[in-house]
Amino acid sequence: MFVRLIIKSEKANKHSGGVNMSKSTFALIASFFILVAGIVFAAAGAGTDKALDKYAKIEIREGDTLWDIAEALEDKHGLSQMEFVEWVDKENHLSSIVIKPGDRIVIPIKKDQLYDLDSRIIASEE
Incomplete structure (x- = not known):
């Protein structure tokens, strides 16, 4: 039974589409995308300020x-x-x-x- 539980926990979730990802990997990927989104929004805002400089x-x-x-x-x-x-x-x-x-x-x-x-x-x- 112990071996069976270990094997069961390593199988991908049936709703994950076959992807087995740890929470830390998911957190790292999510953090990366949030960082990229922040940079994009900051760059867009900086362009607006420059347009108003005149x-x-x-x-x-x-x-x-x-x-x-x-x-x-x-x-x-x-x-x-x-x-x-x-x-x-x-x-x-x-x-x-x-x-x-x-x-x-x-x-x-x-x-x-x-x-x-x-x-x-x-x-x-x-």
């Missing part, structure tokens, strides 16, 4: 709204207010369109178009 980043002040900013800068971005707000929401991954003083957001205006904008442009990140 746009200006501003700091929100007390009383600012996305709609007010869109209206004040409409001669520079050429979008409707709705398009401006949607772009800012999407590219900044905002959880809502409510912004707070001190928030820093990327706006759809190229940095070189904002030479005359006030001090809200974050100079250290240009």
Whole structure:
């Protein structure tokens, strides 16, 4: 009976398709795929940040709204207010369109178009 149990435990599981894999081997393979997936997602995110580098980043002040900013800068971005707000929401991954003083957001205006904008442009990140 003891020998029979050992032989039985070394047979592949009938649901495994004939593959006999130890838990440690499975964990190693799963870890490898998780690592590769993490690298792929990190690389994809880095490319997005680079694409936004050409746009200006501003700091929100007390009383600012996305709609007010869109209206004040409409001669520079050429979008409707709705398009401006949607772009800012999407590219900044905002959880809502409510912004707070001190928030820093990327706006759809190229940095070189904002030479005359006030001090809200974050100079250290240009």
